Amino acid sequence: xxxxxxxxxxxxxxxxxxxxxxxxxxxxxxxxxxxxxxxxxxxxxxxxxxxxxxxxxxxxxxxxxxxxxxxxxxxxxxxxxxxxxxxxxxxxxxxxxxxxxxxxxxxxxxxxxxxxxxxxxxxxxxxxxxxxxxxxxxxxxxxxxxxxxxxxxxxxxxxxxxxxxxxxxxxxxxxxxxxxxxxxxxxxxxxxxxxxxxxxxxxxxxxxxxxxxxxxxxxxxxxxxxxxxxxxxxxxxxxxxxxxxxxxxxxxxxxxxxxxxxxxxxxxxxxxxxxxxxxxxxxxxxxxxxxxxxxxxxxxxxxxxxxxxxxxxxxxxxxxxxxxxxxxxxxxxxxxxxxxxxxxxxxxxxxxxxxxxxxxxxxxxxxxxxxxxxxxxxxxxxxxxxxxxxxxxxxxxxxxxxxxxxxxxxxxxxxxxxxxxxxxxxxxxxxxxxxxxxxxxxxxxxxxxxxxxxxx
Numbered sequence: 037x038x039x040x041x042x043x044x045x046x047x048x049x050x051x052x053x054x055x056x057x058x059x060x061x062x063x064x065x066x067x068x069x070x071x072x073x074x075x076x077x078x079x080x081x082x083x084x085x086x087x088x089x090x091x092x093x094x095x096x097x098x099x100x101x102x103x104x105x106x107x108x109x110x111x112x113x114x115x116x117x118x119x120x121x122x123x124x125x126x127x128x129x130x131x132x133x134x135x136x137x138x139x140x141x142x143x144x145x146x147x148x149x150x151x152x153x154x155x156x157x158x159x160x161x162x163x164x165x166x167x168x169x170x171x172x173x174x175x176x177x178x179x180x181x182x183x184x185x186x187x188x189x190x191x192x193x194x195x196x197x198x199x200x201x202x203x204x205x206x207x208x209x210x211x212x213x214x215x216x217x218x219x220x221x222x223x224x225x226x227x228x229x230x231x232x233x234x235x236x237x238x239x240x241x242x243x244x245x246x247x248x249x250x251x252x253x254x255x256x257x258x259x260x261x262x263x264x265x266x267x268x269x270x271x272x273x274x275x276x277x278x279x280x281x282x283x284x285x286x287x288x289x290x291x292x293x294x295x296x297x298x299x300x301x302x303x304x305x306x307x308x309x310x311x312x313x314x315x316x317x318x319x320x321x322x323x324x325x326x327x328x329x330x331x332x333x334x335x336x337x338x339x340x341x342x343x344x345x346x347x348x349x350x351x352x353x354x355x356x357x358x359x360x361x362x363x364x365x366x367x368x369x370x371x372x373x374x375x376x377x378x379x380x381x382x383x384x385x386x387x388x389x390x391x392x393x394x395x396x397x398x399x400x401x402x403x404x405x406x407x408x409x410x411x412x413x414x415x416x417x418x419x420x421x422x423x424x425x426x427x428x429x430x431x432x433x434x435x436x437x438x439x440x441x442x443x444x445x446x447x448x449x450x451x452x453x454x455x456x457x458x459x460x461x462x463x464x465x466x467x468x469x470x471x472x473x474x475x476x477x478x479x480x481x482x483x484x485x486x487x488x489x490x491x492x
Contacts (some may be wrong), residue, residue: 056116056355061108062362066152067117068100070145070228073248075136077241083139088132095128096121117149118142139240141232143262143350148228150358152249154271157365158220164372165213165278169206169486171379176202177483181476183461184299184389185398190291194401195393195461198384200474203482205285210486212278219274223267226251230261233349263349265339268361272336275364276329282371283329286322289378293319297392301383306374321374328367335360393461397426397436402458402467411450421448435459 072093079089099121114120119142125133179198186196226246229236235258242254255261292299306321338360342353400422407418424447429436432443437459444451457463469475472482 051112054115054352055112056358057108057110057112057114057120059359059362060117060146061110061120063117063146063149063153063358064103064108064121065100066149066156067121067145068096068103069152069249070148070245071096071121071136073245074140074228076248077244078135078138080244081239081241083238083240084135088135091129091132092125092136095125095133098128099124116142116146118145139231139236139238140228141230141262143232144227144230144258147230147262147264148226148249150265150361151223151225151227151251151267154223154267154361155220155250157361158216158271161275161278161365161368161372162213162216164369164376165209165216168372168376168379169209169213171376172202172206172209173483173486175379175382175384176200176206176479179384179386180479180483182384182386182389183393183465184386185393186474192392192395192398195398195464196468196474197465197476197479198386198389199476199479199483200465202379203479203486205281206486208281208284209278212274212281215274215277216271219267219270222270224250224252225255226253227255227261227264229254230258233259233262259349263346263354265343265354265357268357269336269339269343271361272332272339272364275368276333276336279329279332279368279371282375283326285375286325286371289322289382290319290326293317293322298388299385301385302378303381303383305381306378321378325371325374328371332364332367335364390461394435397429399436399459399461399464400426402464403436403455405467406455406458407448407450410454413448413450 075084075089075092075096078084079086084092102124108117108120111120111123114123122133122136125136176199179202182198183195184198184201185192186194186201226242226249228245228249229240229242246252246254255264289300289302291297293302302317302319302322306319307317308320339357342356346353403425404415404418404422407413407421408415413421425436425439425444428443428447429439432439437456441451441453444455458467465474465476467475469478472478
Protein backbone atom coordinates (compact mmCIF):
# COMPACT_ATOMS: atom_id res chain seq x y z
CA UNK A 37 0.00 0.00 0.00
CA UNK A 38 2.86 2.37 0.70
CA UNK A 39 4.95 1.45 -2.36
CA UNK A 40 4.69 4.84 -4.01
CA UNK A 41 6.22 6.71 -1.10
CA UNK A 42 8.41 4.26 0.83
CA UNK A 43 11.25 2.23 -0.62
CA UNK A 44 11.47 -0.22 2.26
CA UNK A 45 8.85 -2.14 4.20
CA UNK A 46 8.04 -1.53 7.85
CA UNK A 47 10.01 -3.04 10.69
CA UNK A 48 8.47 -6.13 12.23
CA UNK A 49 7.46 -4.25 15.36
CA UNK A 50 5.93 -1.45 13.24
CA UNK A 51 4.00 -4.03 11.27
CA UNK A 52 2.54 -5.42 14.48
CA UNK A 53 1.83 -2.18 16.32
CA UNK A 54 0.32 -0.57 13.23
CA UNK A 55 -2.14 -3.31 12.37
CA UNK A 56 -5.70 -3.13 13.72
CA UNK A 57 -7.19 -6.07 11.79
CA UNK A 58 -7.06 -8.38 14.87
CA UNK A 59 -9.82 -6.27 16.46
CA UNK A 60 -11.38 -4.07 13.78
CA UNK A 61 -12.43 -7.15 11.81
CA UNK A 62 -15.58 -6.86 13.96
CA UNK A 63 -16.54 -3.93 11.72
CA UNK A 64 -16.79 -6.04 8.56
CA UNK A 65 -20.58 -5.83 8.19
CA UNK A 66 -20.52 -2.08 8.60
CA UNK A 67 -17.51 -1.74 6.27
CA UNK A 68 -19.26 -3.59 3.48
CA UNK A 69 -22.47 -1.63 4.01
CA UNK A 70 -20.57 1.66 3.82
CA UNK A 71 -18.73 0.59 0.68
CA UNK A 72 -21.97 -0.50 -0.98
CA UNK A 73 -23.58 2.87 -0.27
CA UNK A 74 -20.46 4.73 -1.42
CA UNK A 75 -20.08 2.94 -4.75
CA UNK A 76 -23.80 3.28 -5.52
CA UNK A 77 -23.47 7.05 -4.99
CA UNK A 78 -20.32 7.22 -7.14
CA UNK A 79 -22.20 5.60 -10.01
CA UNK A 80 -25.25 7.80 -9.50
CA UNK A 81 -23.06 10.90 -9.69
CA UNK A 82 -21.21 9.63 -12.78
CA UNK A 83 -17.89 9.45 -10.92
CA UNK A 84 -17.45 5.76 -11.79
CA UNK A 85 -19.14 3.80 -14.54
CA UNK A 86 -22.20 1.74 -13.77
CA UNK A 87 -20.37 -1.35 -15.03
CA UNK A 88 -17.54 -0.86 -12.55
CA UNK A 89 -20.02 -0.08 -9.76
CA UNK A 90 -21.95 -3.27 -10.52
CA UNK A 91 -18.74 -5.34 -10.49
CA UNK A 92 -17.66 -3.76 -7.18
CA UNK A 93 -21.07 -4.33 -5.62
CA UNK A 94 -21.18 -7.97 -6.74
CA UNK A 95 -17.65 -8.52 -5.43
CA UNK A 96 -18.58 -7.03 -2.06
CA UNK A 97 -21.53 -9.40 -1.84
CA UNK A 98 -19.19 -12.33 -2.49
CA UNK A 99 -16.89 -11.10 0.27
CA UNK A 100 -19.87 -10.72 2.61
CA UNK A 101 -20.74 -14.37 2.06
CA UNK A 102 -17.12 -15.43 2.62
CA UNK A 103 -16.89 -13.50 5.89
CA UNK A 104 -20.21 -14.94 7.05
CA UNK A 105 -19.01 -18.46 6.31
CA UNK A 106 -15.31 -18.41 7.16
CA UNK A 107 -14.69 -15.24 9.16
CA UNK A 108 -12.36 -12.40 8.30
CA UNK A 109 -8.76 -13.39 7.48
CA UNK A 110 -6.13 -11.67 9.61
CA UNK A 111 -3.24 -10.32 7.53
CA UNK A 112 -1.08 -7.82 9.39
CA UNK A 113 0.44 -6.58 6.12
CA UNK A 114 -3.00 -5.32 5.09
CA UNK A 115 -3.38 -3.54 8.45
CA UNK A 116 -7.15 -3.19 8.83
CA UNK A 117 -10.59 -4.38 7.75
CA UNK A 118 -10.73 -1.78 4.98
CA UNK A 119 -7.57 -2.96 3.23
CA UNK A 120 -8.31 -6.64 3.81
CA UNK A 121 -11.64 -6.20 2.06
CA UNK A 122 -10.26 -4.04 -0.75
CA UNK A 123 -7.43 -6.52 -1.35
CA UNK A 124 -9.89 -9.40 -1.60
CA UNK A 125 -12.07 -7.32 -3.92
CA UNK A 126 -9.10 -6.77 -6.24
CA UNK A 127 -8.51 -10.53 -6.33
CA UNK A 128 -12.13 -11.06 -7.32
CA UNK A 129 -12.72 -8.32 -9.91
CA UNK A 130 -9.31 -6.93 -10.85
CA UNK A 131 -8.27 -3.26 -11.25
CA UNK A 132 -11.85 -1.95 -11.05
CA UNK A 133 -11.65 -2.57 -7.32
CA UNK A 134 -9.33 0.42 -7.04
CA UNK A 135 -12.16 2.76 -8.05
CA UNK A 136 -14.05 2.04 -4.81
CA UNK A 137 -11.76 4.30 -2.81
CA UNK A 138 -12.47 7.31 -5.03
CA UNK A 139 -13.57 10.38 -3.00
CA UNK A 140 -13.06 8.76 0.38
CA UNK A 141 -10.27 8.04 2.87
CA UNK A 142 -9.81 5.41 5.51
CA UNK A 143 -10.33 8.28 7.95
CA UNK A 144 -13.96 8.91 6.99
CA UNK A 145 -14.44 5.22 6.21
CA UNK A 146 -13.56 4.05 9.73
CA UNK A 147 -15.47 6.91 11.32
CA UNK A 148 -18.55 5.77 9.40
CA UNK A 149 -18.03 2.08 10.13
CA UNK A 150 -17.53 2.72 13.82
CA UNK A 151 -20.63 4.91 14.09
CA UNK A 152 -22.67 2.21 12.39
CA UNK A 153 -21.27 -0.40 14.81
CA UNK A 154 -21.97 1.72 17.90
CA UNK A 155 -25.48 2.43 16.61
CA UNK A 156 -26.09 -1.31 16.29
CA UNK A 157 -24.59 -1.83 19.75
CA UNK A 158 -27.00 0.70 21.26
CA UNK A 159 -29.93 -1.13 19.68
CA UNK A 160 -28.70 -4.42 21.18
CA UNK A 161 -28.27 -2.91 24.63
CA UNK A 162 -31.67 -1.24 24.49
CA UNK A 163 -33.35 -4.54 23.66
CA UNK A 164 -31.53 -6.26 26.52
CA UNK A 165 -32.46 -3.53 28.98
CA UNK A 166 -36.10 -3.70 27.88
CA UNK A 167 -36.08 -7.41 28.71
CA UNK A 168 -34.54 -6.67 32.11
CA UNK A 169 -37.20 -4.08 32.82
CA UNK A 170 -39.85 -6.60 31.83
CA UNK A 171 -38.46 -9.11 34.31
CA UNK A 172 -38.39 -6.47 37.05
CA UNK A 173 -42.01 -5.53 36.32
CA UNK A 174 -43.14 -9.16 36.48
CA UNK A 175 -41.45 -9.83 39.81
CA UNK A 176 -42.52 -6.47 41.26
CA UNK A 177 -46.14 -7.22 40.37
CA UNK A 178 -45.80 -10.65 41.95
CA UNK A 179 -44.54 -9.12 45.21
CA UNK A 180 -46.39 -5.83 45.28
CA UNK A 181 -47.54 -6.42 48.89
CA UNK A 182 -44.57 -8.38 50.23
CA UNK A 183 -43.08 -6.43 53.15
CA UNK A 184 -39.33 -6.13 53.57
CA UNK A 185 -36.99 -3.84 55.50
CA UNK A 186 -36.00 -0.65 53.74
CA UNK A 187 -32.42 0.32 54.51
CA UNK A 188 -30.28 3.38 54.88
CA UNK A 189 -26.61 2.88 55.78
CA UNK A 190 -27.51 -0.82 55.50
CA UNK A 191 -29.44 -0.37 58.74
CA UNK A 192 -33.13 -1.17 58.99
CA UNK A 193 -34.95 2.11 58.39
CA UNK A 194 -38.62 1.78 57.41
CA UNK A 195 -40.73 -1.04 56.00
CA UNK A 196 -41.14 -1.06 52.23
CA UNK A 197 -42.52 -3.58 49.79
CA UNK A 198 -40.38 -5.84 47.65
CA UNK A 199 -42.34 -4.64 44.64
CA UNK A 200 -41.37 -1.06 45.44
CA UNK A 201 -37.73 -2.06 45.86
CA UNK A 202 -37.63 -3.82 42.48
CA UNK A 203 -39.34 -0.88 40.80
CA UNK A 204 -36.48 1.34 41.98
CA UNK A 205 -34.21 -0.63 39.67
CA UNK A 206 -36.80 -0.43 36.92
CA UNK A 207 -36.53 3.36 37.19
CA UNK A 208 -32.72 3.22 37.07
CA UNK A 209 -32.74 1.04 33.96
CA UNK A 210 -35.25 3.41 32.38
CA UNK A 211 -32.76 6.24 32.74
CA UNK A 212 -30.06 4.03 31.24
CA UNK A 213 -32.23 3.37 28.21
CA UNK A 214 -32.85 7.09 27.82
CA UNK A 215 -29.11 7.82 27.92
CA UNK A 216 -28.43 5.28 25.19
CA UNK A 217 -31.35 6.66 23.15
CA UNK A 218 -30.01 10.20 23.52
CA UNK A 219 -26.56 9.05 22.42
CA UNK A 220 -28.06 7.34 19.37
CA UNK A 221 -29.88 10.48 18.26
CA UNK A 222 -26.79 12.63 18.72
CA UNK A 223 -24.42 10.33 16.82
CA UNK A 224 -26.71 9.57 13.88
CA UNK A 225 -24.84 11.76 11.36
CA UNK A 226 -22.75 10.30 8.54
CA UNK A 227 -19.04 11.16 8.19
CA UNK A 228 -18.68 9.43 4.81
CA UNK A 229 -17.46 11.89 2.20
CA UNK A 230 -15.37 13.96 4.60
CA UNK A 231 -12.42 12.08 3.06
CA UNK A 232 -9.08 12.47 4.85
CA UNK A 233 -9.97 15.74 6.59
CA UNK A 234 -10.86 18.44 4.04
CA UNK A 235 -13.66 16.94 1.99
CA UNK A 236 -13.25 16.13 -1.71
CA UNK A 237 -13.34 17.85 -5.06
CA UNK A 238 -15.45 15.10 -6.61
CA UNK A 239 -19.16 15.95 -7.02
CA UNK A 240 -20.34 13.45 -4.41
CA UNK A 241 -23.79 13.36 -2.81
CA UNK A 242 -23.27 12.98 0.92
CA UNK A 243 -26.99 13.17 1.62
CA UNK A 244 -27.52 10.08 -0.54
CA UNK A 245 -24.94 7.98 1.31
CA UNK A 246 -26.24 9.21 4.67
CA UNK A 247 -29.79 8.19 3.76
CA UNK A 248 -28.69 4.82 2.37
CA UNK A 249 -26.98 4.00 5.68
CA UNK A 250 -29.90 5.13 7.84
CA UNK A 251 -28.30 8.33 9.12
CA UNK A 252 -30.39 11.44 9.67
CA UNK A 253 -27.97 13.68 7.79
CA UNK A 254 -24.30 14.02 6.82
CA UNK A 255 -21.91 15.59 9.31
CA UNK A 256 -21.36 19.31 8.82
CA UNK A 257 -17.60 19.76 9.20
CA UNK A 258 -15.06 17.53 7.51
CA UNK A 259 -12.36 18.09 10.17
CA UNK A 260 -14.73 17.19 12.97
CA UNK A 261 -16.13 14.27 10.96
CA UNK A 262 -12.90 12.28 10.97
CA UNK A 263 -11.65 13.32 14.41
CA UNK A 264 -14.88 13.00 16.41
CA UNK A 265 -15.19 10.07 18.78
CA UNK A 266 -17.80 11.66 21.02
CA UNK A 267 -20.26 8.98 19.93
CA UNK A 268 -17.95 6.27 21.30
CA UNK A 269 -17.46 8.20 24.54
CA UNK A 270 -21.22 8.75 24.84
CA UNK A 271 -21.70 5.01 24.49
CA UNK A 272 -19.03 4.22 27.08
CA UNK A 273 -20.36 6.75 29.56
CA UNK A 274 -23.90 5.42 29.20
CA UNK A 275 -22.51 1.89 29.52
CA UNK A 276 -20.60 2.86 32.65
CA UNK A 277 -23.67 4.35 34.33
CA UNK A 278 -25.71 1.31 33.34
CA UNK A 279 -23.05 -1.04 34.70
CA UNK A 280 -23.10 0.83 38.02
CA UNK A 281 -26.84 0.20 38.31
CA UNK A 282 -26.38 -3.47 37.45
CA UNK A 283 -23.58 -3.68 39.99
CA UNK A 284 -25.80 -2.21 42.72
CA UNK A 285 -28.50 -4.78 41.96
CA UNK A 286 -25.88 -7.54 41.91
CA UNK A 287 -24.55 -6.36 45.27
CA UNK A 288 -28.05 -6.55 46.75
CA UNK A 289 -28.37 -10.14 45.55
CA UNK A 290 -24.97 -10.99 47.01
CA UNK A 291 -25.95 -9.57 50.39
CA UNK A 292 -29.45 -11.01 50.30
CA UNK A 293 -28.14 -14.48 49.44
CA UNK A 294 -25.84 -14.55 52.47
CA UNK A 295 -26.97 -16.59 55.44
CA UNK A 296 -27.32 -13.61 57.84
CA UNK A 297 -29.86 -12.05 55.47
CA UNK A 298 -31.35 -15.06 53.73
CA UNK A 299 -33.68 -12.91 51.61
CA UNK A 300 -33.14 -14.88 48.39
CA UNK A 301 -32.16 -18.27 47.13
CA UNK A 302 -30.26 -17.91 43.90
CA UNK A 303 -30.95 -20.52 41.22
CA UNK A 304 -28.41 -23.22 40.47
CA UNK A 305 -27.99 -21.81 36.95
CA UNK A 306 -26.49 -18.59 38.33
CA UNK A 307 -24.48 -20.02 41.24
CA UNK A 308 -21.36 -22.10 41.68
CA UNK A 309 -20.05 -24.43 44.35
CA UNK A 310 -16.77 -24.73 46.18
CA UNK A 311 -13.96 -27.13 45.37
CA UNK A 312 -13.51 -27.88 49.08
CA UNK A 313 -16.71 -26.89 50.91
CA UNK A 314 -19.66 -28.90 49.59
CA UNK A 315 -22.28 -26.79 51.36
CA UNK A 316 -21.42 -23.62 49.48
CA UNK A 317 -23.71 -21.87 46.98
CA UNK A 318 -21.69 -18.91 45.73
CA UNK A 319 -23.34 -15.95 43.94
CA UNK A 320 -20.60 -15.88 41.32
CA UNK A 321 -22.72 -14.50 38.46
CA UNK A 322 -23.69 -11.51 40.59
CA UNK A 323 -20.11 -11.05 41.75
CA UNK A 324 -18.89 -11.05 38.15
CA UNK A 325 -21.48 -8.45 37.18
CA UNK A 326 -20.18 -6.35 40.07
CA UNK A 327 -16.63 -6.84 38.81
CA UNK A 328 -17.54 -6.05 35.21
CA UNK A 329 -18.65 -2.57 36.27
CA UNK A 330 -15.08 -1.75 37.17
CA UNK A 331 -13.78 -2.99 33.84
CA UNK A 332 -16.42 -1.04 31.90
CA UNK A 333 -15.55 2.12 33.81
CA UNK A 334 -11.92 1.40 32.96
CA UNK A 335 -12.79 1.22 29.27
CA UNK A 336 -14.48 4.59 29.50
CA UNK A 337 -11.46 6.08 31.25
CA UNK A 338 -9.06 4.59 28.67
CA UNK A 339 -10.75 6.24 25.70
CA UNK A 340 -11.28 9.49 27.59
CA UNK A 341 -7.55 9.76 28.26
CA UNK A 342 -6.69 8.73 24.68
CA UNK A 343 -8.80 11.55 23.24
CA UNK A 344 -8.03 14.27 25.77
CA UNK A 345 -5.16 16.01 23.96
CA UNK A 346 -5.41 15.13 20.28
CA UNK A 347 -5.09 17.99 17.78
CA UNK A 348 -7.26 17.98 14.68
CA UNK A 349 -7.78 15.96 12.65
CA UNK A 350 -6.92 12.26 12.67
CA UNK A 351 -4.07 10.76 14.70
CA UNK A 352 -3.08 7.12 14.91
CA UNK A 353 -3.87 7.14 18.64
CA UNK A 354 -7.50 6.94 17.56
CA UNK A 355 -6.92 3.41 16.28
CA UNK A 356 -7.14 2.46 19.97
CA UNK A 357 -10.71 3.74 20.16
CA UNK A 358 -12.33 0.43 19.27
CA UNK A 359 -10.94 -2.14 21.76
CA UNK A 360 -12.38 -0.42 24.86
CA UNK A 361 -15.78 -0.01 23.19
CA UNK A 362 -15.82 -3.62 22.04
CA UNK A 363 -14.78 -4.87 25.49
CA UNK A 364 -17.31 -2.71 27.31
CA UNK A 365 -20.11 -3.80 24.99
CA UNK A 366 -19.35 -7.48 25.47
CA UNK A 367 -19.16 -7.14 29.25
CA UNK A 368 -22.34 -5.07 29.41
CA UNK A 369 -24.25 -7.58 27.32
CA UNK A 370 -23.18 -10.41 29.63
CA UNK A 371 -24.08 -8.38 32.71
CA UNK A 372 -27.55 -7.50 31.42
CA UNK A 373 -28.25 -11.11 30.45
CA UNK A 374 -27.03 -12.42 33.82
CA UNK A 375 -29.11 -9.98 35.87
CA UNK A 376 -32.19 -10.61 33.73
CA UNK A 377 -31.83 -14.34 34.26
CA UNK A 378 -31.37 -13.93 38.00
CA UNK A 379 -34.39 -11.65 38.34
CA UNK A 380 -36.54 -14.09 36.39
CA UNK A 381 -35.55 -17.18 38.38
CA UNK A 382 -34.54 -16.08 41.88
CA UNK A 383 -36.62 -17.28 44.82
CA UNK A 384 -37.52 -14.41 47.14
CA UNK A 385 -37.89 -15.55 50.75
CA UNK A 386 -40.60 -13.10 51.65
CA UNK A 387 -41.24 -14.71 55.02
CA UNK A 388 -37.66 -13.95 56.05
CA UNK A 389 -37.95 -10.41 54.68
CA UNK A 390 -41.14 -9.79 56.64
CA UNK A 391 -39.67 -11.18 59.83
CA UNK A 392 -36.73 -8.79 59.70
CA UNK A 393 -39.00 -5.88 58.76
CA UNK A 394 -40.95 -6.52 61.95
CA UNK A 395 -37.78 -6.27 64.00
CA UNK A 396 -35.41 -3.37 64.34
CA UNK A 397 -38.11 -0.83 65.25
CA UNK A 398 -38.73 -0.08 61.58
CA UNK A 399 -42.08 1.60 62.34
CA UNK A 400 -40.56 4.22 64.63
CA UNK A 401 -41.19 6.95 62.07
CA UNK A 402 -44.87 5.95 62.03
CA UNK A 403 -45.02 6.62 65.77
CA UNK A 404 -43.53 10.07 65.25
CA UNK A 405 -45.90 10.77 62.36
CA UNK A 406 -48.86 9.70 64.50
CA UNK A 407 -47.86 12.17 67.22
CA UNK A 408 -47.67 14.95 64.64
CA UNK A 409 -50.94 14.01 62.97
CA UNK A 410 -53.09 13.03 65.98
CA UNK A 411 -51.57 14.96 68.91
CA UNK A 412 -50.39 18.07 67.04
CA UNK A 413 -46.84 17.58 68.31
CA UNK A 414 -44.07 19.37 66.35
CA UNK A 415 -42.07 16.79 64.43
CA UNK A 416 -38.78 17.48 66.20
CA UNK A 417 -40.46 16.92 69.57
CA UNK A 418 -42.20 13.83 68.20
CA UNK A 419 -38.83 12.53 67.05
CA UNK A 420 -37.48 12.89 70.60
CA UNK A 421 -40.51 11.15 72.13
CA UNK A 422 -40.18 8.30 69.64
CA UNK A 423 -36.51 7.89 70.47
CA UNK A 424 -37.43 7.38 74.14
CA UNK A 425 -40.05 4.80 73.10
CA UNK A 426 -37.48 2.93 71.01
CA UNK A 427 -35.07 2.93 73.95
CA UNK A 428 -37.81 1.54 76.20
CA UNK A 429 -38.69 -1.19 73.72
CA UNK A 430 -35.04 -2.09 73.26
CA UNK A 431 -34.55 -2.32 77.03
CA UNK A 432 -37.62 -4.53 77.35
CA UNK A 433 -36.59 -6.70 74.40
CA UNK A 434 -39.89 -6.20 72.57
CA UNK A 435 -41.12 -4.54 69.38
CA UNK A 436 -42.67 -1.08 69.52
CA UNK A 437 -46.20 -2.41 69.06
CA UNK A 438 -45.66 -4.72 72.04
CA UNK A 439 -44.92 -1.93 74.51
CA UNK A 440 -47.77 -1.63 77.05
CA UNK A 441 -49.84 1.51 76.73
CA UNK A 442 -48.91 2.39 80.34
CA UNK A 443 -45.25 2.48 79.37
CA UNK A 444 -45.98 4.64 76.35
CA UNK A 445 -48.08 7.05 78.42
CA UNK A 446 -45.23 7.38 80.92
CA UNK A 447 -43.13 8.59 77.99
CA UNK A 448 -45.82 11.02 76.81
CA UNK A 449 -49.40 11.35 78.08
CA UNK A 450 -50.71 12.33 74.64
CA UNK A 451 -50.23 8.76 73.38
CA UNK A 452 -53.33 6.55 73.42
CA UNK A 453 -54.42 3.14 72.15
CA UNK A 454 -55.07 4.40 68.62
CA UNK A 455 -51.32 4.40 68.12
CA UNK A 456 -51.18 0.60 67.84
CA UNK A 457 -53.09 0.72 64.55
CA UNK A 458 -50.16 2.39 62.81
CA UNK A 459 -47.30 0.38 64.32
CA UNK A 460 -47.66 -2.78 62.19
CA UNK A 461 -45.50 -3.08 59.10
CA UNK A 462 -48.58 -3.55 56.91
CA UNK A 463 -50.11 -0.34 58.21
CA UNK A 464 -46.81 1.44 57.73
CA UNK A 465 -46.38 0.54 54.07
CA UNK A 466 -50.07 1.10 53.33
CA UNK A 467 -49.83 4.63 54.70
CA UNK A 468 -47.02 5.70 52.34
CA UNK A 469 -49.41 6.85 49.62
CA UNK A 470 -47.52 9.92 48.45
CA UNK A 471 -46.57 9.99 44.78
CA UNK A 472 -43.84 7.38 44.28
CA UNK A 473 -44.32 5.91 47.76
CA UNK A 474 -44.12 2.28 48.80
CA UNK A 475 -47.85 1.76 49.38
CA UNK A 476 -49.07 -1.19 47.29
CA UNK A 477 -51.61 1.06 45.60
CA UNK A 478 -48.82 3.37 44.48
CA UNK A 479 -46.63 0.50 43.32
CA UNK A 480 -49.48 -0.99 41.29
CA UNK A 481 -49.99 2.41 39.66
CA UNK A 482 -46.30 2.67 38.74
CA UNK A 483 -46.33 -0.86 37.28
CA UNK A 484 -49.43 -0.09 35.20
CA UNK A 485 -47.88 3.12 33.91
CA UNK A 486 -44.66 1.32 33.04
CA UNK A 487 -46.52 -1.39 31.14
CA UNK A 488 -48.57 1.19 29.29
CA UNK A 489 -45.41 3.03 28.33
CA UNK A 490 -43.77 -0.12 27.01
CA UNK A 491 -46.85 -1.09 25.04
CA UNK A 492 -47.02 2.41 23.52
